[in-house]
Amino acid sequence: MSTEKSIVICMGSSCFARGNKKNLALIEDFLETRNLSASIRLEGSHCASQCQSGPNIRIDGTLYQYVDTGMLLDILEKHFSVAAKE
Ligand code: FES
Numbered sequence: 815m816s817t818e819k820s821i822v823i824c825m826g827s828s829c830f831a832r833g834n835k836k837n838l839a840l841i842e843d844f845l846e847t848r849n850l851s852a853s854i855r856l857e858g859s860h861c862a863s864q865c866q867s868g869p870n871i872r873i874d875g876t877l878y879q880y881v882d883t884g885m886l887l888d889i890l891e892k893h894f895s896v897a898a899k900e
Pocket of ligand 1: 824825826827828829830860861862863864865868870
């Protein structure tokens with residue numbers, strides 16, 4: 815029951831400018847094409863003062879840093895590929 819799926823993407827200006835703008839588009843596309851929009855909560859966060867290691871994205875509680883679109887797709891697949899059933 816405590817396994818709520820969530821993606822928290824830093825929307826602070828540094829992370830956003832350095833890649834989370836593209837990352838956000840990729841996440842939205844990923845969720846939409848796999849019909850996951852209803853089962854995974856996507857939200858933005860404010861700057862967490864870790865800009866130097868950004869872009870930062872937290873998925874199911876795990877913080878990923880220096881995220882680019884290539885690795886993001888792998889991360890999403892890893893976390894959510896089995897969640898695509900419903
Ligand atoms: S803008 Fe993301 S940690 Fe500062």
